[in-house]
Amino acid sequence: MSLGRPNYALMRTRTAPALPRIEPVVPTLRPAPFNDPAWLFEPKYDGFRGLVYLTGGRCTIYSKRGNKFSRFRQLEARLCGAFPKRGVILDGEVVAFGPDGRVSFWHLMRGEGTLGYVAFDILWLRGKDLRQLPLIERK
Secondary structure, three states: OOOOOOOHHHHHHHHOOOOOOOOOOOOOOOOOOOOOOOOOOOOOOOOEEEEEEEEOOEEEEEEOOOOEOHHHHHHHHHHHHHOOOOOEEEEEEEEEEOOOOOEOHHHHHHOOOEEEEEEEEEEEEOOEEOOOOOHHHHO
16 A cells, blocks of 8 residues: 555445445645635644544544544544444544643644544435535535
């Protein structure tokens, strides 16, 4: 496997056989700020982009390249408790909160602070692919 190619096959065979392989949406790079009512704008969190696969009481977080984030097992356990045991795929960002309650990449890189997951898209829920719905409805 090359480093540039996501390993999405692992998502299907090791963690969630009932959930499909979904590649993350790539953000659109723009040359300058703009304002357009047809676009949704979100804050940039300082963390690691991650797809969360939840099914059958199991949870796994994958990087945007398809690699398993094994260092976030405690966060995976907390996410399992927060969602029903039905299939869910979320797109979001793993973040760490510092002592002041603000997102801190410094704390994330050092394994400190309180880990959290900021979901900004629900891609799959209860056997249904939601990607054909407008983003505003999935939020």
